[in-house]
C-alpha cells in the first residue's frame with residue numbers, strides 16, 4: 366500500500382474521476398478528506414470505502430469559496446495532524462463557448478471553480494507543507510484543454526492553461542521545501558461533466574468535432590485515478606512541475 370498513514374484531500378470527490386481517486390487513495394491506506402457540494406454523495410463514498418485500509422472523511426462545500434478551501438485544509442490537519450497530498454480535481458465545463466459567446470458571468474464562474482479555488486487550496490496547503498519535514502505533494506487536474514486550444518471553449522481553455530502555469534510556478538518555487546506539484550491533463554473521460562452543459566455552442570462544438578479523431582475511445586475514471594496516484598506516490602519522486610497528458614492519444618490528432 367503506497368499511502369498507508371497518509372492524509373489526502375481530494376476535491377470534486379462526489380462523482381466521476383474524483384470519486385474514484387478518493388476511493389483508490391482510501392484503498393491504499395490514506396485518510397481522505399473528500400470535498401464537493403453534494404453531501405449525500407460524499408456520504409455514499411464513505412460507505413463505499415468501509416472495510417478499506419484507509420477511510421473517507423466527507424467535507425461539503427463550494428470550492429470557489431476561500432472559506433471552504435482553507436476549511437478543508439484545516440480539517441485535514443485537525444484530523445490527521447498533517448497534510449501529505451492535495452488533489453485539486455473539481456472543475457466545470459464552459460459549454461464550448463468561443464470568445465464571442467462567453468458571458469461575463471460564465472467566465473467568472475469557470476475561473477472561480479477551475480482556477481481561483483485551486484489557488485486558494487494550494488496557497489493554504491503549501492503553507493502547511495512548508496512546515497513539515499516530509500514536505501508534500503500537489504496534483505492538479507487540468508485537461509488536454511490546458512495544453513491546446515482546440516478541445517473546449519474560451520473560459521475553460523484559459524482556466525486550465527492557467528492551472529498548468531500555476532502548477533509549474535509552484536513546483537519551481539518550493540523545490541527546496543520538498544514539495545512536488547504536477548498536473549494531470551485528461552482527454553475525454555466518461556463522467557457527469559457534460560450533465561450541466563445545457564446550452565452548448567454550435568460554433569464551438571462544430572469546430573472542435575471537425576478536428577477530432579472520433580475513433581479514439583473515452584477513458585474511464587480509473588484511467589485517470591491510476592495516473593494521479595502514481596504521480597502522488599514516491600514512485601514519481603523525481604517528477605515535479607510535469608504536465609502529464611492521459612488521453613488515449615486524442616491529442617496526437
Ligand SMILES: NC(=O)c1ccc[n+]([C@@H]2O[C@H](COP(=O)([O-])OP(=O)(O)OC[C@H]3O[C@@H](n4cnc5c(N)ncnc54)[C@H](OP(=O)(O)O)[C@@H]3O)[C@@H](O)[C@H]2O)c1
Nearest residue numbers: 377379380381382402403427428456508553554556557558
Ligand atoms: N470528463 C472529461 O472528459 C474531462 C476531461 C478533461 C478534464 N476533466 C477535468 O476533470 C475534473 C473532474 O471532472 P469529471 O469529468 O470527473 O466531472 P464530474 O463527474 O462532473 O465531477 C466534477 C466534480 O467537481 C465537483 N464540483 C464542481 N463544481 C464544484 C464546486 N463549485 N464546488 C465543489 N465541487 C464542485 C462536483 O461535485 P458537486 O457537484 O457535488 O459539487 C464533482 O464532484 C474536472 O476538473 C474536469 O475539468 C474532465
